[in-house]
Amino acid sequence: MGGWGRRLMLIDPAGKVLPCHAAGVIPGIEFESVSNHSLEWIWRESSAFRRFRGEEWMPEPCRSCERRTEDFGGCRCQAFLLTGNAEATDPACSLAPAHSIVEAAVREANSGAAASSQPVSSSLPSQFNQQATALWEYRLNPE
Ligand code: SF4
Numbered sequence: 001m002g003g004w005g006r007r008l009m010l011i012d013p014a015g016k017v018l019p020c021h022a023a024g025v026i027p028g029i030e031f032e033s034v035s036n037h038s039l040e041w042i043w044r045e046s047s048a049f050r051r052f053r054g055e056e057w058m059p060e061p062c063r064s065c066e067r068r069t070e071d072f073g074g075c076r077c078q079a080f081l082l083t084g085n086a087e088a089t090d091p092a093c094s095l096a097p098a099h100s101i102v103e104a105a106v107r108e109a110n111s112g113a114a115a116s117s118q119p120v121s122s123s124l125p126s127q128f129n130q131q132a133t134a135l136w137e138y139r140l141n142p143e
Pocket of ligand 1: 067071094
């Protein structure tokens, strides 16, 4: 996505404006509607689009990382779904404190445990499951 509120805005069928397709999974953020505000105001002024824009919100190790202006700390939605904290460093990053969640998921997937007809969420580490199951259903082969 290239950073929250940097390149993309999308409008859902109800008129709600989001900075990415999955942003609605993050609790506590009010996404404004085109029924109530202009797109320019939503982009520039809304608290939702400003929430993770730039670098001020970043924790360490992102705050002092030389790559922070390239990936902006990774995906906020992924961070929330994997750790329960939308401000966390994206666990996909090897420097993230919670990177072990992704490493465990990769190990398990490569062991063949995920190669079944079950939803992927049922075979991933329990910490991931607790956060994600109620919000997403990951499937290997959606039908
Ligand atoms: S996600 Fe990783 S690479 Fe990106 S800014 Fe944070 S610590 Fe640096």
